[in-house]
Amino acid sequence: MNLLLGALAAFGRPVLILCRGTGRLALFAFEGLSHLVRPPFHVRRFAAALIEMAYFSLPVVALTAIFTGMVLALQSYTGFSRFAAQSAVASVVVLSMTRELGPVLAGLMVAGRVGAATAAEIGTMRVTDQIDALSTLSTDPMKYLVAPRLLAGIIALPLLVVVADILGVLGGFIVSTASLGFNAVTYLHNTFNYLETMDVVSGLVKAAVFGFLIALMGCYNGNASRGGAQGVGAATTAAVVSASILILAFDYVLTQLFFAR
Amino acid sequence: MSAAAPKIRVRSLAKSFGEKRVLDGVDLDVPAGTSLVVIGGSGSGKSVLIKCILGLIEPDAGTIEIDGENVLALGQEARRAIAARIGMLFQNSALFDSLPVWENVTFGLLARRRIRRAEARVKAGEILGQVGLAASAGELFPAELSGGMQKRVALARAIAATPEMLFFDEPTTGLDPIMGAVIDGLIQDCVKRLGSTAVAITHDMASARRIGDNAAMLYGGRIVWEGPAASLLESGNALVDQFTHGRREGPIRMELRA
Numbered sequence: 152m153n154l155l156l157g158a159l160a161a162f163g164r165p166v167l168i169l170c171r172g173t174g175r176l177a178l179f180a181f182e183g184l185s186h187l188v189r190p191p192f193h194v195r196r197f198a199a200a201l202i203e204m205a206y207f208s209l210p211v212v213a214l215t216a217i218f219t220g221m222v223l224a225l226q227s228y229t230g231f232s233r234f235a236a237q238s239a240v241a242s243v244v245v246l247s248m249t250r251e252l253g254p255v256l257a258g259l260m261v262a263g264r265v266g267a268a269t270a271a272e273i274g275t276m277r278v279t280d281q282i283d284a285l286s287t288l289s290t291d292p293m294k295y296l297v298a299p300r301l302l303a304g305i306i307a308l309p310l311l312v313v314v315a316d317i318l319g320v321l322g323g324f325i326v327s328t329a330s331l332g333f334n335a336v337t338y339l340h341n342t343f344n345y346l347e348t349m350d351v352v353s354g355l356v357k358a359a360v361f362g363f364l365i366a367l368m369g370c371y372n373g374n375a376s377r378g379g380a381q382g383v384g385a386a387t388t389a390a391v392v393s394a395s396i397l398i399l400a401f402d403y404v405l406t407q408l409f410f411a412r
Numbered sequence: 413m414s415a416a417a418p419k420i421r422v423r424s425l426a427k428s429f430g431e432k433r434v435l436d437g438v439d440l441d442v443p444a445g446t447s448l449v450v451i452g453g454s455g456s457g458k459s460v461l462i463k464c465i466l467g468l469i470e471p472d473a474g475t476i477e478i479d480g481e482n483v484l485a486l487g488q489e490a491r492r493a494i495a496a497r498i499g500m501l502f503q504n505s506a507l508f509d510s511l512p513v514w515e516n517v518t519f520g521l522l523a524r525r526r527i528r529r530a531e532a533r534v535k536a537g538e539i540l541g542q543v544g545l546a547a548s549a550g551e552l553f554p555a556e557l558s559g560g561m562q563k564r565v566a567l568a569r570a571i572a573a574t575p576e577m578l579f580f581d582e583p584t585t586g587l588d589p590i591m592g593a594v595i596d597g598l599i600q601d602c603v604k605r606l607g608s609t610a611v612a613i614t615h616d617m618a619s620a621r622r623i624g625d626n627a628a629m630l631y632g633g634r635i636v637w638e639g640p641a642a643s644l645l646e647s648g649n650a651l652v653d654q655f656t657h658g659r660r661e662g663p664i665r666m667e668l669r670a
């Protein structure tokens with residue numbers, strides 16, 4: 152009997168911890184979102200977060216996208232040439248970039264860059280009493296620190312993904328025309344011939360969700376920081392890891408929603 | 413509200429963190445226009461007490477009255493209105509390191525829409541002058557300031573909105589004795605000029621006697637002694653005597669384990 156209870160307890164404890172954590176995160180997200188529709192609005196904070204997330208992430212997202220497009224063209228050419236289906240390279244590159252690789256890779260890159268920085272900044276503010284100081288100065292920390300970042304995430308990622316899509320296709324185009332012997336006009340024709348509005352829109356919707364998740368995990372983990380430098384370090388790691396996993400999990404869920412017949 | 417009601421009244425305040433009971437029935441009165449210094453050992457709950465009064469920590473039991481009104485029974489809006497009447501100087505200054513000094517100083521005024529952004533720089537210069545800093549310091553960032561200057565900026569931020577109540581969490585910690593005395597002098601000046609009711613927590617006996625009209629000692633989660641701050645060194649209370657004279661032997665047993 153004791154053995155059975157022990158086994159149940161061993162199973163139940165992590166489940167309870169998971170439920171508690173999920174509940175806290177959901178309440179945190181709901182409160183953060185609720186401040187987006189309740190004045191006052193911190194427009195300057197939103198603008199600063201948007202510039203940090205979108206403009207300063209451009210180089211890393213652009214480089215990732217262009218090299219991914221190049222590799223994708225090379226790999227798909229190598230594979231498809233075995234079946235004499237090289238003409239599909241252009242459509243594979245554009246569909247892969249717009250539907251999957253653009254939003255996912257941009258999301259992972261921004262999670263590493265901005266998610267970590269957000270968690271570190273809010274975590275440091277937490278352990279140095281700056282968040283308490285905000286409260287004593289008639290400023291709701293959720294409204295001032297969290298809501299502008301959530302909105303910036305929702306807007307910044309789709310903007311970055313538009314750039315990533317274009318550069319990814321450009322990377323594939325450069326490799327295909329410069330080293331694989333494709334005709335430039337035919338390649339572009341194949342690219343746009345098979346591309347549908349839904350392919351781009353689904354990628355942008357995914358990007359908006361990923362942007363929200365990155366900002367949410369950065370803010371949540373930063374706000375939960377305790378105990379000085381070590382706590383801030385742990386929060387930074389947790390923000391990046393959790394955002395990355397959630398991006399991949401939500402990618403599957405959204406793909407299922409958009410494309411499963 | 414009776415005429416004799418203190419500005420701040422705390423009754424049976426209790427707060428635990430897990431198994432650890434930090435506050436265990438704290439009773440405290442702070443008459444309007446006076447300064448109370450709360451002393452006590454590290455981990456005795458002084459910061460928790462002050463954070464409960466400020467609304468940063470929710471106590472488990474008890475009441476906190478400000479002007480006769482139990483703030484714990486109020487809604488968020490009413491609590492925010494009370495918070496707007498309070499200024500706080502944090503132990504490590506807690507300046508916003510992403511903002512320049514002038515924006516730190518006027519943060520509360522801007523948040524409450526009491527001044528426009530265009531006026532804030534000039535206003536910050538005036539307030540910085542009250543704590544002995546040049547207006548040009550307003551253009552610096554907190555990381556560019558010494559510890560003493562950071563405390564002055566934090567004091568400027570606390571008094572910027574001319575609060576009715578001021579709270580100081582270890583205002584001289586980490587400062588040399590001369591700078592500590594300078595900060596204490598500024599605190600005394602500000603409290604007198606504003607006519608505020610002040611509560612300070614400190615380990616520093618010299619500071620406690622300089623800035624406090626009255627003093628109270630927190631030990632074992634309760635207030636064990638109250639009296640004039642000037643009599644701290646001759647209180648006649650064994651706990652206070654041991655603490656103020658820094659004796660190893662006595663009724664206070666320091667907890668060496670968490």
